[in-house]
Amino acid sequence: MAFSEMLAQLASGAVFTVLVTVACCATALAVGLLSACARRVFPFPAVIRALDLFAFVFRGIPVLVLLFLVYFGLPGAGIRVSPLGAMMLSLGVISGAYLAEVFRGALDAVDAAEIMAAQSMGMSRWQVFLHIELPQMMRFSVPGMVNEFTNVLKYSPFGYTVGIPEMTKQALVLSSATLRGVEIYLAAGILYFLVYRLLLVGVRVLEKHWRVPGMGPAHLQDQPV
Amino acid sequence: MALIEIRRLRKLFDGHPVLNGVDIDVAEGDVKVVMGPSGCGKSTLLRCINRLVEPSSGSIHFRGAEVTGPDVNVRSLRQQIGFLFQQFALYRHLSVLDNTALGLRKLKGMKKKEAAERALHELNRLDMAGHRHKFPAHLSGGQKQRVALARALAMDPAVILLDEPTSALDPVMAREVAQLINRLHGEGVTMLCVTHDLEFASAIAERVAFLDEGIVQVEDRLSVLYEDHAHPSIRNFFMKQERSS
Ligand SMILES: Nc1ncnc2c1ncn2[C@@H]1O[C@H](COP(=O)(O)OP(=O)(O)OP(=O)(O)O)[C@@H](O)[C@H]1O
Ligand SMILES: [Mg+2]
Numbered sequence: 001m002a003f004s005e006m007l008a009q010l011a012s013g014a015v016f017t018v019l020v021t022v023a024c025c026a027t028a029l030a031v032g033l034l035s036a037c038a039r040r041v042f043p044f045p046a047v048i049r050a051l052d053l054f055a056f057v058f059r060g061i062p063v064l065v066l067l068f069l070v071y072f073g074l075p076g077a078g079i080r081v082s083p084l085g086a087m088m089l090s091l092g093v094i095s096g097a098y099l100a101e102v103f104r105g106a107l108d109a110v111d112a113a114e115i116m117a118a119q120s121m122g123m124s125r126w127q128v129f130l131h132i133e134l135p136q137m138m139r140f141s142v143p144g145m146v147n148e149f150t151n152v153l154k155y156s157p158f159g160y161t162v163g164i165p166e167m168t169k170q171a172l173v174l175s176s177a178t179l180r181g182v183e184i185y186l187a188a189g190i191l192y193f194l195v196y197r198l199l200l201v202g203v204r205v206l207e208k209h210w211r212v213p214g215m216g217p218a219h220l221q222d223q224p225v
Numbered sequence: 226m227a228l229i230e231i232r233r234l235r236k237l238f239d240g241h242p243v244l245n246g247v248d249i250d251v252a253e254g255d256v257k258v259v260m261g262p263s264g265c266g267k268s269t270l271l272r273c274i275n276r277l278v279e280p281s282s283g284s285i286h287f288r289g290a291e292v293t294g295p296d297v298n299v300r301s302l303r304q305q306i307g308f309l310f311q312q313f314a315l316y317r318h319l320s321v322l323d324n325t326a327l328g329l330r331k332l333k334g335m336k337k338k339e340a341a342e343r344a345l346h347e348l349n350r351l352d353m354a355g356h357r358h359k360f361p362a363h364l365s366g367g368q369k370q371r372v373a374l375a376r377a378l379a380m381d382p383a384v385i386l387l388d389e390p391t392s393a394l395d396p397v398m399a400r401e402v403a404q405l406i407n408r409l410h411g412e413g414v415t416m417l418c419v420t421h422d423l424e425f426a427s428a429i430a431e432r433v434a435f436l437d438e439g440i441v442q443v444e445d446r447l448s449v450l451y452e453d454h455a456h457p458s459i460r461n462f463f464m465k466q467e468r469s470s
Contacts (some may be wrong), residue, residue, distance in 0.1 A: 117314035117373075120275055121328045121380065122304035131331060135318045212318050214362020 013170030015189050020156040024092040025149050031096025036103035039127045058097035066090035071162045081160040091155050102144030106137040139215050228253045234283035245439025251417050256410045258426050259419045261436035267419035269387045275306045307377030307385035313369040315361040322357040325376045347375040367398030387418040403428035423466040437468045
């Protein structure tokens with residue numbers, strides 16, 4: 001088998017890797033945002049306790065255990081989940097629990113006086129969240145989100161255990177067929193790195209677009225007056 | 226009837242009275258100044274008026290209606306009352322223009338263009354239109370307070386409550402803010418201002434109310450309070466102010 005053919009097969013796996021990563025990141029984002037929103041819009045003790053408990057429990061469960069529970073366990077209870085769905089419900093939700101913590105910290109960094117100013121204008125809790133807390137929270141959370149999305153990429157090979165033909169799976173197949181494991185896994189590693197770089201570039205573009213003087217990393221700041 | 230009438234207002238935090246029977250009137254077109262030492266409850270007093278803090282007892286009438294009444298819409302009450310904070314509290318993710326226009330769009334339901342025009346008008350009024358694309362981090366303290374004032378004025382409030390608007394400013398900027406307040410007073414804007422800055426107080430009002438130990442101890446001309454008042458806590462307060470300025 002020519003090396004170019006092998007690369008093509010790895011690349012076909014990379015498409016699934018990106019698919020799994022994007023789907024799980026989207027799930028994580030949805031879970032994290034929902035949690036942050038509930039925390040601020042319904043700040044009742046019961047809601048806060050439930051959110052804390054969710055984050056606590058799901059950050060403690062190994063991804064693989066939850067994945068198997070969803071994919072192999074749930075059918076026993078009559079619920080069938082697709083491989084991608086199972087990845088979203090395990091890796092996606094666990095990452096969502098981590099993101100919820102990232103967002104919680106970012107929400108705490110929003111100036112209480114600004115929140116009070118918005119309330120004193122007559123905004124509802126939802127409006128305060130939407131117009132003041134959310135936009136600031138997202139900007140404060142960039143480093144934490146990059147971290148979490150990178151983790152999702154690195155956990156995406158678990159998709160192979162439920163039959164998703166992603167990149168690691170392809171590398172495994174190729175190396176057992178050709179016995180050229182070193183080159184193949186090296187190539188796979190480089191491809192993972194490229195996907196990672198792509199993710200970073202995407203974040204940088206967004207960051208630049210949303211950049212606000214006075215918010216975000218110090219090295220991007222102009223000097224204040 | 227005065228625009229704001231506060232009677233026997235009490236506020237307890239953890240069973241401890243911070244306000245213990247405050248009486249204050251603010252007439253339409255008036256600039257009312259309340260002075261008092263740190264921790265005497267000045268911020269709490271202002272926050273009771275727009276229900277950022279719930280009064281424990283007593284009454285606050287705004288435009289003739291009790292603000293704690295059962296069918297009061299707190300959000301519409303707040304839209305009629307502008308509020309200026311000591312730390313300016315500009316939304317740091319929004320430009321000067323967007324800070325001023327946000328309430329118009331989201332609370333008054335104006336279209337983007339209309340809100341921007343109205344906001345620009347207010348910024349112009351406070352000489353801040355040239356800075357409309359800047360973000361709060363790039364403004365000086367005095368400029369921030371102007372934007373905060375423009376943001377409040379844009380909502381066309383019946384009264385503006387000012388919570389120590391100069392305590393985060395240097396004396397020159399504080400004087401600018403005082404001039405601005407005098408100008409707005411001349412234009413008929415009603416204001417209730419709490420401060421412990423004597424120079425600022427004397428620049429914007431002749432009479433002040435002195436709040437201490439939970440009540441308005443006395444309300445009189447500044448010169449009277451300053452020179453020969455019998456009450457030791459008042460003398461003490463004004464003496465200290467003198468030394469620090
Ligand atoms: N939410 C709260 N819970 C408990 N105590 C409070 C609360 N808010 C204010 N207090 C207390 O009430 C008292 C008055 O506070 P307030 O902020 O109204 O004073 P102030 O006159 O505005 O002071 P300063 O000049 O420092 O701004 C203080 O002793 C403060 O600790
Ligand atoms: Mg105060």
